[in-house]
Amino acid sequence: MLDSTDIRLLSKLQRRANLTAQELGDLLHLSASQAARRRARLEADGLILGYTARLDPSQLGLTVQAFVQVQMAAHNADNAASFVRLVNTLPEVVGCWTLTGEADYLLRVWVADLPALNALIHHRLLPHPAVARVQSQIVMDQPKADSGLPV
Numbered sequence: 584m585l586d587s588t589d590i591r592l593l594s595k596l597q598r599r600a601n602l603t604a605q606e607l608g609d610l611l612h613l614s615a616s617q618a619a620r621r622r623a624r625l626e627a628d629g630l631i632l633g634y635t636a637r638l639d640p641s642q643l644g645l646t647v648q649a650f651v652q653v654q655m656a657a658h659n660a661d662n663a664a665s666f667v668r669l670v671n672t673l674p675e676v677v678g679c680w681t682l683t684g685e686a687d688y689l690l691r692v693w694v695a696d697l698p699a700l701n702a703l704i705h706h707r708l709l710p711h712p713a714v715a716r717v718q719s720q721i722v723m724d725q726p727k728a729d730s731g732l733p734v
Contacts, residue, residue, distance in 0.1 A: 597731025
């Protein structure tokens with residue numbers, strides 16, 4: 584059962600995961616040890632799955648973000664498993680979802696430039712025997728940055 588302090592703690596950590604126990608305690612009006620115990624409990628209970636750093640894609644030479652829809656040639660467990668194994672080997676693919684509707688998978692990718700996106704699609708995805716069709720949409724702008732879950 585989450586109380587209002589737990590919810591505030593989760594909200595603060597989604598915005599800035601590297602808060603120290605002292606900083607978290609100050610924000611929540613708790614002692615550092617109380618804040619640390621609450622965080623540890625939420626981690627142990629599986630509400631906090633881990634901590635990551637958000638990197639600036641442009642500083643890493645990644646200038647093109649795209650969403651790639653993939654339609655499978657046949658729907659069976661072997662094709663799905665094979666395709667997911669491929670996706671897990673592609674560092675450009677930063678997110679992968681299975682979908683309802685016409686597309687079976689939605690991939691979020693980051694690449695250096697359009698030739699790199701073309702190579703990913705034509706040399707890695709389309710040659711896979713389970714793939715029937717690929718459609719990409721290039722991100723022009725992101726008016727709302729990725730954010731945390733609504734808590």
